[in-house]
Each structure stands twice: as structure tokens, then as C-alpha cells.
Amino acid sequence: MPVIRMHLGFRRRVCLSLFALVVAVTMATGTAYAADSKKSPSVVESQTTYTIEINTKHPVLKLYRNGQFYREWHVALGKSQTQTPVGDWQIVDKQKDWGGGFGTRWLGLNVPWGTYGIHGTNQPASIGRFASHGCVRMKNRDVEQLFDIVPIGTRVIIHGNPLAHLRTLEYGNIGADVRLVQQRLQAEGYYRDDCKGVFDAPTQFALIYFQITHELPMDGLVTMDDYRALHLVK
Known part of the structure; x- marks a missing residue:
């Protein structure tokens, strides 16, 4: 038991x-x-991911949420002499109350050849026009809404033709057209630096070398003949 x-x-x-x-x-x-x-x-x-898309032919900013259209706002884009930078960028900076021509909000882009961003304005009448120095202007109330929605790292795709306003390029110029020439020279084996859209000494050296091998005037300028030789225009 x-x-x-x-x-x-x-x-x-x-x-x-x-x-x-x-x-x-x-x-x-x-x-x-x-x-x-x-x-x-x-x-x-x-x-949740956001993407901003802008077509430089139409002053409208479109916002996509997880690949689906979400919202849009009318904006002001760059003038022909100071074009909005065509390319695939990211928002890398967000600031409030810059004031003056930058309005109440600033969303900076990682454009390598200058300071460009999406920002407010003290000239709301310019919205819907090609009136800026390259930045994307929005009404203050609109950019405040966008500012609150998108985080740093948001992709910003600006569609357009960098050569839409064809110009002779020379030392000191900046822009998407300069970057396009650098990329083409790089693809041809003449340019080995980063394509930053700045017409600097290495760019000019590569261009002159290209001109020598293609029997073009060795002037260090990108003219119509050079554009053609680089297969950028017909």
C-alpha cells in the first residue's frame, strides 16, 4: 500500500x-x-511604399502608393534655360519653414550637380507654369500634405528628354544633358569618372579625345556634330 x-x-x-x-x-x-x-x-x-512621378511636359506631380495612383497636385517646373532635372532620384532631406521662395516645406533630391527639391512657394500664381530655376514648386498647403505623407528615401522619377532644349555644351555647364553626354562617352570608353552632370576638366578631356578619334573639331565643345557622333541626335 x-x-x-x-x-x-x-x-x-x-x-x-x-x-x-x-x-x-x-x-x-x-x-x-x-x-x-x-x-x-x-x-x-x-x-507601404510611395513613388512620385513628374513628366516635364506637364506641370503635375503624381503620387503613387504601393504602385497604385494615389493623389496628384499641380506644380511649377523649370524654365527652358533652367530645366527640372530629368532622372531617377530620391528624397534625401526634409525641412520645415525655409521661408521666402521655398515656402513652408522642402523635400531635397539627390541630384548630383546642384541643389534641387520639391518645395513650397511665395508665388502661387506660378503654379501650373514653367517658371522655376529647376526645382518643383507647389502651393504651400499642397507641399505640406506631401511632406506629411512621404518619407525620406521616397523615389522621385522625373520623365523627360534631357535634350529637349538642345544647347552647345561647354566647360562649367551643368544638367541632365551634360550627364547624358558623360554617360555616352563612358559607354564608348572615353570617360571613366562618375557621371555627375558637371562639365568639368575630365569631361572636357574625354570629349577632346573623342573628337580626335572621330575627326571632329577639337574645341572641347559639344555641338550638333558631336551630338550626332555620340548618337544622341540624328
Whole structure:
């Protein structure tokens, strides 16, 4: 009989231990599930991506959310002499209350040849026109909305033809057209530096070397003949 009592006591202790283990696992699982449930909205939110697209032919900024059209605003774009930089950029800076011509918000882009961004304005009548020095102007109330929506790192695609306003390029020029010439010289094996859109000494040296090998005037200028030789225009 004593042996049986010990055996039953042992079984009782084992059952209690198993019950405690099941309760502990259940509570831990439930806590983890609750924690995951609380985190799920932020996880979903972190997966939201925004993309801004602008066509330099039309002064409109379009915002896409997870690849779907979300909102749009009328803007002002660069004049023919100071074009809005065509390219695939990112927002790398966000600032409030720059004031003056920059309005109430600034969203800076990583354009390598200058300071360009999307910003407000103290000239709301310019919206819908080609009136800026290259930046994208918005009404202050509109840029404040955009500022609150998009994070740093947002992709900004500016569509257009860098050679839409064809010009003779020379030392010191900057812009998407300069960058395009650099990229073509690089593809041809004449230019080895970064294509930053700045017509500097290495760019001019590469261009002259290209001109020599293609029997073009060695003037260090990109003229119509050079554009043709680089297969940038017909």
C-alpha cells in the first residue's frame, strides 16, 4: 500500500507539472500572438511604399502608393534655360519653414550637380507654369500634405528628354544633358569618372579625345556634330 501511495503521488506531481507546462506555453503563445497583433498595423505600414512621378511636359506631380495612383497636385517646373532635372532620384532631406521662395516645406533630391527639391512657394500664381530655376514648386498647403505623407528615401522619377532644349555644351555647364553626354562617352570608353552632370576638366578631356578619334573639331565643345557622333541626335 505505501508503494501504491507513492506511485499515485508521483503521477499526481507529473500531471500537475504537465498542466503547469501547458498553461505556461498557452500563456506565452497568447502573449506572443497579442504582441504580433499589436505590431501588425506598423508592419503593414512599413510595407507601404510611395513613388512620385513628374513628366516635364506637364506641370503635375503624381503620387503613387504601393504602385497604385494615389493623389496628384499641380506644380511649377523649370524654365527652358533652367530645366527640372530629368532622372531617377530620391528624397534625401526634409525641412520645415525655409521661408521666402521655398515656402513652408522642402523635400531635397539627390541630384548630383546642384541643389534641387520639391518645395513650397511665395508665388502661387506660378503654379501650373514653367517658371522655376529647376526645382518643383507647389502651393504651400499642397507641399505640406506631401511632406506629411512621404518619407525620406521616397523615389522621385522625373520623365523627360534631357535634350529637349538642345544647347552647345561647354566647360562649367551643368544638367541632365551634360550627364547624358558623360554617360555616352563612358559607354564608348572615353570617360571613366562618375557621371555627375558637371562639365568639368575630365569631361572636357574625354570629349577632346573623342573628337580626335572621330575627326571632329577639337574645341572641347559639344555641338550638333558631336551630338550626332555620340548618337544622341540624328
